[in-house]
Amino acid sequence: MQNYNEVIEYLYARLPMFTRDGASAYKKDLDNTLALLDALGNPQHKFKSIHIAGTNGKGSSSHMLASIFAEAGYKTALYTSPHLLDFRERIRINGQMVDEQFVIDFVHNQQALIEQIQPSFFEVTVAMAFDYFAKMQVDIAIIEVGLGGRLDSTNVIQPLISLITNIGFDHMNMLGNTLAEIAFEKAGIIKHDTPVVVSEYNEETAPVFVKKAEQEQASLEFASEKLQSSITAVNEDYLQIDVVNLQGQTEQYELDLKGSYQSKNILGVLQIVDQMRKLGYDLPLASVKNGLRKVQSFTGLQGRWQTLSKDPFLICDTGHNEDGIREVLKNLANTSFRQLHFVIGAMKDKDLGHMLPLLPKDAIYYFSNPDMPRAMPSVELAAEAHQLGLKGNAYGPVVKAFEAAKVHYQHGDLIFVGGSNFVVSEVLLQLK
Numbered sequence: 001m002q003n004y005n006e007v008i009e010y011l012y013a014r015l016p017m018f019t020r021d022g023a024s025a026y027k028k029d030l031d032n033t034l035a036l037l038d039a040l041g042n043p044q045h046k047f048k049s050i051h052i053a054g055t056n057g058k059g060s061s062s063h064m065l066a067s068i069f070a071e072a073g074y075k076t077a078l079y080t081s082p083h084l085l086d087f088r089e090r091i092r093i094n095g096q097m098v099d100e101q102f103v104i105d106f107v108h109n110q111q112a113l114i115e116q117i118q119p120s121f122f123e124v125t126v127a128m129a130f131d132y133f134a135k136m137q138v139d140i141a142i143i144e145v146g147l148g149g150r151l152d153s154t155n156v157i158q159p160l161i162s163l164i165t166n167i168g169f170d171h172m173n174m175l176g177n178t179l180a181e182i183a184f185e186k187a188g189i190i191k192h193d194t195p196v197v198v199s200e201y202n203e204e205t206a207p208v209f210v211k212k213a214e215q216e217q218a219s220l221e222f223a224s225e226k227l228q229s230s231i232t233a234v235n236e237d238y239l240q241i242d243v244v245n246l247q248g249q250t251e252q253y254e255l256d257l258k259g260s261y262q263s264k265n266i267l268g269v270l271q272i273v274d275q276m277r278k279l280g281y282d283l284p285l286a287s288v289k290n291g292l293r294k295v296q297s298f299t300g301l302q303g304r305w306q307t308l309s310k311d312p313f314l315i316c317d318t319g320h321n322e323d324g325i326r327e328v329l330k331n332l333a334n335t336s337f338r339q340l341h342f343v344i345g346a347m348k349d350k351d352l353g354h355m356l357p358l359l360p361k362d363a364i365y366y367f368s369n370p371d372m373p374r375a376m377p378s379v380e381l382a383a384e385a386h387q388l389g390l391k392g393n394a395y396g397p398v399v400k401a402f403e404a405a406k407v408h409y410q411h412g413d414l415i416f417v418g419g420s421n422f423v424v425s426e427v428l429l430q431l432k
């Protein structure tokens with residue numbers, strides 16, 4: 001392992017990866033993570049943090065908070081997953097990805113430990129991130145849960161506050177088959193005497209959070225009961241949202257993340273800001289507004305209702321479960337186009353029975369399979385879709401599906417790329 005690419009290839013090839021291998025790579029305890037961190041001197045205890053879980057919205061919310069804190073002058077770390085183009089997207093400080101040399105040195109120095117403990121790819125990544133944040137002496141770290149919450153490798157921190165965004169159906173083979181069961185796993189990040197904010201109130205999941213918060217003597221707020229939001233405009237650069245508090249006061253925000261679902265996410269983010277001010281953090285309104293205006297440009301976040309090109313008109317979104325697809329459809333309904341060309345792929349473990357029936361029947365579909373073992377073959381995806389009246393052909397590799405969509409595109413049409421993080425990732429790589 002002489003260079004960065006060889007080190008990354010070692011991590012990919014040597015360690016079980018959920019993104020590649022699915023449930024077999026998911027460890028149902030924190031033992032490996034704790035062993036790694038103990039050998040590193042427990043860096044997770046050497047920085048202050050905010051912990052964020054949820055089915056949808058946790059990535060956007062994490063990036064929003066990171067942009068706000070950095071804009072306010074704090075040295076702000078951000079840990080997220082998965083990455084789209086570069087492994088280092090997962091580990092950032094003030095928007096800058098971790099240095100390649102740090103990744104190389106970490107793997108070289110810890111290789112014997114990695115071989116001994118046999119951790120998953122995600123467990124090593126978490127340990128690397130926490131070691132980096134501690135050594136860089138960050139002021140605050142925004143830590144996004146990978147999957148679930150209770151048994152997630154990130155759930156070894158003692159945060160100042162926790163945020164749980166939205167609860168929906170995803171990864172049911174690991175997290176449960178009801179919203180309440182899934183909420184139980186997410187609620188596992190709630191710590192003793194540590195405030196928690198839940199972005200959206202839901203009758204089915206609220207009792208789960210209330211019970212866990214009471215057990216942990218943690219204060220609990222539902223942001224949607226404190227604040228209300230409405231989208232007032234969408235232009236080429238920004239989504240404009242009005243937020244009204246319980247006193248009837250209205251504040252206007254502009255986001256460079258233009259998906260309509262951000263009107264839900266912003267409520268949890270603003271409530272976290274309010275709570276952090278109470279803990280002594282100086283987060284002026286101007287910093288909040290400026291941070292929200294440049295989330296993408298500052299943090300490098302991609303794939304959230306992102307316009308990639310005007311001609312051909314090309315939009316991508318990483319929404320990949322029932323709630324995510326519903327939000328994609330809301331955005332499509334607010335977008336003008338003549339014909340929709342939908343480049344789509346999915347993982348074998350996705351619940352297509354809840355997703356495919358939602359998709360528009362007047363679109364032309366280009367079924368694909370990302371380049372990984374966990375991907376559903378495009379011919380199987382096409383067969384399931386055809387049974388529901390969706391029209392289109394199976395193309396195999398994502399690049400072939402994307403090229404076919406461009407061939408059939410006419411001026412006034414829209415090419416949408418989605419269904420999976422990995423479909424979006426391969427198209428972004430193609431466009432680099």
